[in-house]
Amino acid sequence: MPEGSSSYDCAVVGAGPGGYVAAIRAAQLGMRTAVIESDRVGGRCLNYACIPAKAVLRSADLLSEVRDAGEFGLRVADVQVDYPAIQERRAKVVSTLTSGVAGLFRKNGIELIEGEATLAPRAGTGAGAVAGGATGADTDTGGGATGAGAAIALRVGEREISAAKVVLATGSVKMAIPGVEFSARVIGTEEAWALPEVPARMAVVGAGASGAEIASAFARLGSEVMLFEMLDRVLPTEDGDISRLVKRGLERQGIQIHTATPVRDVQVDEQGCAFVHGERDEPARVDYLVIAAGRTPDVDALGLAAAGVELDERRMVRVDGALRTSRDGVYAIGDLVAGPALAHKASDEGIIAVEDAAGLPTHPLSLVDIPRATFCTPNVGSFGLTEEQARQQGHDVVVGKVPYGAVGGGTVYGDRSGLVKVVGDTRYGELLGAHIVGSRATELIQELVNIRALEGGFPELARIVHGHPTLSEAVMEAGRAADGWLIHG
Ligand SMILES: Cc1cc2nc3c(=O)[nH]c(=O)nc-3n(C[C@H](O)[C@H](O)[C@H](O)COP(=O)(O)OP(=O)(O)OC[C@H]3O[C@@H](n4cnc5c(N)ncnc54)[C@H](O)[C@@H]3O)c2cc1C
Numbered sequence: 001m002p003e004g005s006s007s008y009d010c011a012v013v014g015a016g017p018g019g020y021v022a023a024i025r026a027a028q029l030g031m032r033t034a035v036i037e038s039d040r041v042g043g044r045c046l047n048y049a050c051i052p053a054k055a056v057l058r059s060a061d062l063l064s065e066v067r068d069a070g071e072f073g074l075r076v077a078d079v080q081v082d083y084p085a086i087q088e089r090r091a092k093v094v095s096t097l098t099s100g101v102a103g104l105f106r107k108n109g110i111e112l113i114e115g116e117a118t119l120a121p122r123a124g125t126g127a128g129a130v131a132g133g134a135t136g137a138d139t140d141t142g143g144g145a146t147g148a149g150a151a152i153a154l155r156v157g158e159r160e161i162s163a164a165k166v167v168l169a170t171g172s173v174k175m176a177i178p179g180v181e182f183s184a185r186v187i188g189t190e191e192a193w194a195l196p197e198v199p200a201r202m203a204v205v206g207a208g209a210s211g212a213e214i215a216s217a218f219a220r221l222g223s224e225v226m227l228f229e230m231l232d233r234v235l236p237t238e239d240g241d242i243s244r245l246v247k248r249g250l251e252r253q254g255i256q257i258h259t260a261t262p263v264r265d266v267q268v269d270e271q272g273c274a275f276v277h278g279e280r281d282e283p284a285r286v287d288y289l290v291i292a293a294g295r296t297p298d299v300d301a302l303g304l305a306a307a308g309v310e311l312d313e314r315r316m317v318r319v320d321g322a323l324r325t326s327r328d329g330v331y332a333i334g335d336l337v338a339g340p341a342l343a344h345k346a347s348d349e350g351i352i353a354v355e356d357a358a359g360l361p362t363h364p365l366s367l368v369d370i371p372r373a374t375f376c377t378p379n380v381g382s383f384g385l386t387e388e389q390a391r392q393q394g395h396d397v398v399v400g401k402v403p404y405g406a407v408g409g410g411t412v413y414g415d416r417s418g419l420v421k422v423v424g425d426t427r428y429g430e431l432l433g434a435h436i437v438g439s440r441a442t443e444l445i446q447e448l449v450n451i452r453a454l455e456g457g458f459p460e461l462a463r464i465v466h467g468h469p470t471l472s473e474a475v476m477e478a479g480r481a482a483d484g485w486l487i488h489g
Contacts (some may be wrong), residue, residue, distance in 0.1 A: 004202075006159065006160065006161040006162065007032075007151065007161070007162050008031075008032050008034045008111075008161065008162070008163040008164070008186075008457070009026070009030075009031035009032045009033065009163065009164050009165065010022075010023070010026040010031040010032070010033045010034075010163055010164070010165045010166075010167065010354060010357060011033070011034050011035075011036065011152075011154060011161060011162075011163035011165075011166050011167070012026070012033065012034070012035045012036070012166075012167045012169055012350075013035075013036050013110070013117045013154070013166065013167070013168050013169060013170055013302070014033050014037060014043060014168070014169035014170040014171060014334075014377070015037035015038075015040075015042060015043055015101070015169075016042065016044055016045050016046070016169060016334065016343075016346065017043060017045045017334070017344070017346045017347045017350075018035075018041020018043070018167075018169035018171070018333040018335075018343075018346030018347060018349060018350045019035060019043065019167065019169030019170075019332030019333075019334075019350065020041070020042070020043070020101050020105070020350075021346075021347040021350045021351060022089055022167045022169060022333065022347075022349075022350025022351065022353055022354050023035045023105070023108075023110050023167075023354075024104055024105075024110065024348075025167075025350065025351045025354045025355065026106050026354040026357070026358070027108035027110050027310060028108065029177040029354065029355070029358040029360075030049065030334055030358075031119075031165075031354070031357075031358065032109075033108075033109075033110045033111070033224075034110065034111040034112070034113050034161065034163070035105065035110055035112050035113065036048060036114075036115060036116075036117040036154070036156050036161075037112065037113075037114060038114075038115060038116040038117070038301075040098060041098050041101050041102050041105070041112065042094070042097060042101050042191065043169075043171055044097035044171050044172075045150070045171075045343045045346075046094060046097050046098050046101065046140045047098060048190035048193070048194070049189070049190055049193075050188075050343050051093060051094055051097055052090050052093075052094055052193040052194065052478070053193050053210075053213055053214075053217075053375070054375055054468065055086075055089060055090040055093040055094070055191075056086060056090055056193055056217050057213060057216070057217050057375050057376075058226040059086045059089070059217075059221075059239050060085055060216065060217040060218075060220040060221055060377070061377060062080065063079065063220055063221070063245035064220055064377060065143075066079050067079060068337070068414070071414060072414065081198065081221050081222060083197065083198050083221065087194070087196075090193070090194075090359070097333070106208075107427075109152035113156055113157070113159070113161070115156040115157045116156065116157070116300055116329055117154045117155070117156050117301070117302070118129035118154065118155045118156075118302060118303040119152065119153070119154055119166070119302055119303045119304065119306075119307035119330070119411045120152075120153035120154060120155060120160070120303070120307065121303065121306035121310065122307050122327065123150070124307065134217055141302045141435040142320065144232060150328070150331060151163060151164055151306075152164070152165070152166045152327075152329050154166065164329060164357075165329050165331065165354070165357040166329060166330045166331065167323075167330075167331045167332070167333060167350065167353050167354065167357075168302060168309070168317065168325070168331065168332040168336055168454040169299075169332075169333050169334050169336070169346065169350060170298045170299065170301075170302060170329065170336060171297075171298050171334055171335045171336070171346075172295035172296055172297050172298055172335035172336070172341060173294055173295060173296060174190065174291065174292055175291075175293065175294045175295055175296050176293075176478075177205060177263070177293050179264070179266070180263075180266045180289075180291065182291070183268050184270075185268050185269075185270075185272050185273045185287070185288055185289065185366065185387040186266065186268055186273060186288075186289045186291065187288055187289070187290055188290070188291055188292075189210045189211075189290060189291075191290075192204075192214050192218075192288070192290045192292075193214070194409040195211060195288065198218065198221045198222045198223055199218070199223050199286070199287035199288050200223065200224065200285055200286060200287055201223065201224045201225075201226075201272070201274070201285070201286040201287050201431045202214075202218055202223045202224070202225050202226075202288050202289075202290060203217075203225070203226040203227075203263070203286045203288075203289050203290070204225065204226070204227050204290045204292055205228045205229065205232075205263050205289065205290065205291050205292060205293050206228070206229065206255070206291065206292035206293035206294070207227050207228070207229035207235065207236070207239065207259070208235065208236070208292065209235065209372070209373075209374040209376075209380075211229075211290070211293075212227070212235060212246065212250065212290040212374055212376040213225060213374065213375055213376045214232060214290055214292060215227040215250060215255050215376070216248060216250060216253060216255070216376035216377050217376075219242050219250075219253040219254050219255045220253055220377070224254070224256075225254070225255045225256070225479065226255075226256045226258065226284060226286070227250065227255050227256065227257050228256065228258045228261050228262070228263050228277060229257075229258070229259045229260070229261070230260065230293075231259065231260065232259050232260045232264055233247065233259055233376060234247050234250065234257060234259065235380065237372075238372075238374075238380060238382055238386070238435065239382065239387055239388070239421060239423075239433075240386070240387070240388060240446075241387075241401070241419065241421055241435065241437075242380055242382065242419070242421070242435045242437045244436075245378065245417070245438075246374075246376065246378060246380060246437060246476065247436045248387070249376075249378040249417075249437075250376065253377070257301075258278065259464075260276060260402060260471055261277050261278050262277065263275050263276075263277050263289075264276050264277065264281070266289060271287070272285060272286055272288065273286060273288075273289050275289065286443055287468075295335065295341060296315060297311075297315060297316055297317065297335060297337075298335075298336070298338045299311070299315070299317065299336065304317070305315055307327055307330070308326060308327040309325045309326060309327045309330055309332070309376075310325070310326040314336070314338075316336065316337055316338050317332035317336045317337050319331070319332050319333075319337045319338075320364075321362075321363075321364030321365075322352060322353065322356040322362050322364070323337065323349050323352055323353040324353075324354070324356065329357075331353035331356070331357065332353075333346055333349035333350050333352075333353050334346030334349060334350070337349070338367070338455040339365070339367040339370070340370055340372060342370060342372065344370070344371070345365065345367075345370050348365055348370075349365065351483040352364070352365065367451070368383075368384055368385065368433075369383055369449065369452055370383065371383045371445050371446060371449045372429055372445075373441075373442035373445070373457070374442075375442060378417075378418065378437050378438050378439070378441070379436075379437070379438060379439060379440060379441040379442050379445070380435075380436070380437050380441050380442070380458075381432065381436045381441040381442045381444060381445030381446075382434065382435040382436065382445060383433060383434060383445060383448065383449045383452070383453065384423070384431070384432050384433025384434060385423055385432045385433040386423065386433060386435065387399055387421070387423050389433075390425070390432045390433065392421050395425045395432060396425055396426045396427055397423060397424070397425065397426075397432075398423075398424045398425070398458075398482050399422070399423055399424075399482065400420075400421070400422045400424070400427045400458060400477075400478040400479060400480065400481030400482030400483070400486070401419060401420070401421045401422060401478065401481060402419070402420050402474050402477040402481055402486065402488075403416065403417065403418065403419050403420075403474070403489075404416055404417065404420075404438050404439070404471060404474050405417070405418075405469070406474060406477060406488040406489045407469070407470075407473040407474045407477060407488055408468065408469035408473070409468075409469040409470045409471045409472075409473060409474070410438075410471065410474065412469050413439065413471065415438050415471075416437040416438070417438065418437055418438015418439055418441065418471070418474070419435075419436070419437050419438060420434070420435075420436050420444070420474045420475050420477070420478040421434065421436070421478065422434045422435075422448065422461070422478045422479060422481075422482050423435070423437045424457065424458045424482045428457065429457030429458055429459040429460075429483070430457050430458075431435075431448065431451055431452045431456070431457050431458050431461065432477075434448035434449075434478075437473070438471075439471060440471055444471060444472060446460070447472060448475065457483040458478075458479040458483055459479070459483050460478035460479075461475070461478075461479030462482075462485070463484045464476065473488075477489065
């Protein structure tokens with residue numbers, strides 16, 4: 001392969017958690033790999049979404065701890081929010097992590113191409129298709145993903161490159177709600193985390209994970225926050241018990257929660273926006289309206305139709321269990337494809353895609369078993385089926401519920417109100433799902449995901465020795481509760 005050649009074994013479009021992990025794995029497997037990115041290395045996750053959100057939330061959490069310090073015998077006078085410093089730290093966290101990814105590209109010999117990539121039309125459907133010529137014919141065994149090994153052409157500005165395999169990882173973009181357009185005062189979640197000031201008043205539309213996180217952070221940093229949800233509860237995809245406790249926690253932070261309530265007649269001016277809500281068209285005015293009501297795959301620039309890459313009825317890219325699209329040799333991962341829009345799902349799909357491309361055996365992800373994390377206060381971690389879903393699916397359901405206060409750790413560390421709930425099937429002790437709300441729920445959930453992945457059940461969870469005094473003892477006790485022999489409770 002000549003230096004500077006534009007032919008690759010694997011070209012990855014998008015350098016988010018899906019794309020950059022796929023590229024590193026491809027390089028590990030010996031593929032000559034390029035990543036094409038139109039904006040910043042690290043994708044939306046590292047630059048605008050997950051990481052900035054968690055950096056700002058960390059400041060809000062610390063603020064809560066300092067405010068509660070009196071309970072622990074510490075007097076802290078005059079706590080002040082230095083919001084510009086919070087934003088400065090956010091930017092530093094982002095640049096530390098994104099430069100880490102750029103370093104991994106260099107270490108693995110991955111070429112980063114800056115620009116927007118478009119797939120060339122498939123041979124026979126227009127100009128620009130390239131037949132053959134790419135390296136990596138030796139990788140063409142990939143689960144039958146490619147046909148005769150024809151290279152796939154991509155255009156990046158004036159440049160044309162070709163690759164034996166292409167992984168599309170372009171993520172998703174924000175969606176407005178009907179009748180509302182984004183503007184300086186009607187913003188998406190990514191813009192919310194980078195706001196230049198703590199708004200006096202903010203409304204958030206959508207009480208899913210992103211909306212709950214924004215409401216929880218800004219309410220504690222000093223905003224008056226209204227949180228609207230069309231469905232009848234906050235975190236509507238979580239287990240009902242968890243939603244109830246989160247609602248209580250958010251209300252304690254002063255957030256005004258309006259469920260089953262659409263927002264209408266949004267009027268924007270330079271200072272903010274006015275709208276009405278509820279059955280009686282109650283008027284409200286805020287500095288910013290944040291729309292956290294869903295996202296849609298970022299496919300507009302990719303030229304999918306001409307390239308022979310099909311979308312499904314929800315405009316997601318249609319893929320099989322190995323993330324192969326309808327076009328031989330082209331894979332799609334992350335927010336482009338069905339399943340929860342989560343960074344770790346994108347990364348794991350990237351690994352599956354390039355391993356398949358390299359001819360290795362792969363297994364499809366079990367989408368329901370992917371851990372879900374919401375970093376509001378209270379923290380939420382979950383995986384698998386909710387109690388309601390398990391009953392609807394006809395399982396012989398058993399539930400084990402244990403409050404954090406039942407074990408020593410809950411009292412020692414100052415969170416007795418958290419809850420661990422495991423949902424099992426009595427027949428074989430199967431762990432169908434688990435739901436945790438409270439301190440460190442986003443970390444605690446992983447143990448339960450691992451138990452299921454290793455084909456253990458709640459009886460095994462109940463008998464694994466857990467350290468003392470830890471919150472993880474509440475997880476173990478929930479297993480015991482499901483198995484019928486709760487010790488602490
Ligand atoms: C506010 C917010 C908070 C979130 N918090 C979490 C969280 O805590 N945990 C979690 O797991 N998930 C979280 N998510 C979801 C997570 O951000 C996404 O699931 C994840 O970023 C998807 O990764 P990806 O690699 O598919 O795409 P992205 O991260 O979106 O990266 C795609 C990249 O592709 C580039 N691109 C697009 N089109 C082209 C093109 N034609 N050519 C070249 N490059 C292109 C884009 O510029 C972008 O950099 C959050 C989302 C939001 C909005």
